[in-house]
Amino acid sequence: MVIAKPCVVTLTWTLADAQGEPLDELGEPTEFLFGGDDLLPRLEEALEGRAPGAELDVYLEPEHAFGEYDPELVCFESRELFPEGTEPGMRFEGLPPGAATTGMPDDALYTVTEVYPEHVVLDGNHPLAGIALRLHVKVLDVREASDEEAQAGSVGEQLLSVAGSPGSDDTLH
Numbered sequence: 001m002v003i004a005k006p007c008v009v010t011l012t013w014t015l016a017d018a019q020g021e022p023l024d025e026l027g028e029p030t031e032f033l034f035g036g037d038d039l040l041p042r043l044e045e046a047l048e049g050r051a052p053g054a055e056l057d058v059y060l061e062p063e064h065a066f067g068e069y070d071p072e073l074v075c076f077e078s079r080e081l082f083p084e085g086t087e088p089g090m091r092f093e094g095l096p097p098g099a100a101t102t103g104m105p106d107d108a109l110y111t112v113t114e115v116y117p118e119h120v121v122l123d124g125n126h127p128l129a130g131i132a133l134r135l136h137v138k139v140l141d142v143r144e145a146s147d148e149e150a151q152a153g154s155v156g157e158q159l160l161s162v163a164g165s166p167g168s169d170d171t172l173h
Helices: 041-047 147-152
Strands: 007-017 022-034 055-060 074-078 091-093 109-115 119-123 133-144
Touching: 022 133, 022 147, 041 055, 041 133
Parallel strands: none
Antiparallel strands: 007 022, 007 133, 055 133, 074 119, 091 109, 109 119
């Protein structure tokens, strides 16, 4: 079977920045819904029509990956709004209750970049925003998507998961 919408593809990949510095590796075969919400559109374009055994190199400019870096998504909030032990790299869904910054997206995932005695610096950009990416992708399997997968637009938890999000294990809800 060749890759065509909707189907489920099993992939592994290595991810590097434009200079070839390694960023992430998906070494365990992982399923993604092709034609849904699991993969970036440019990656889907590159995969379409491929079959198991295919290997390809994909170059993604920031606008085709996780977007340009937006300095407007960086804010400073009072240290007292955060739990004890808050440290750089931790992630929070949305701003904390009582946040003073207005106009920030409520649904953004904010990464703590710095912690000071009086304030915490939060960045709402995706950790890979502003970075051109090089992906080496291996197609291990292709199968038909179930009706449930096609309706959901996803195979599971890896939505928009080109390499996932560094530090995602530290996300606080």
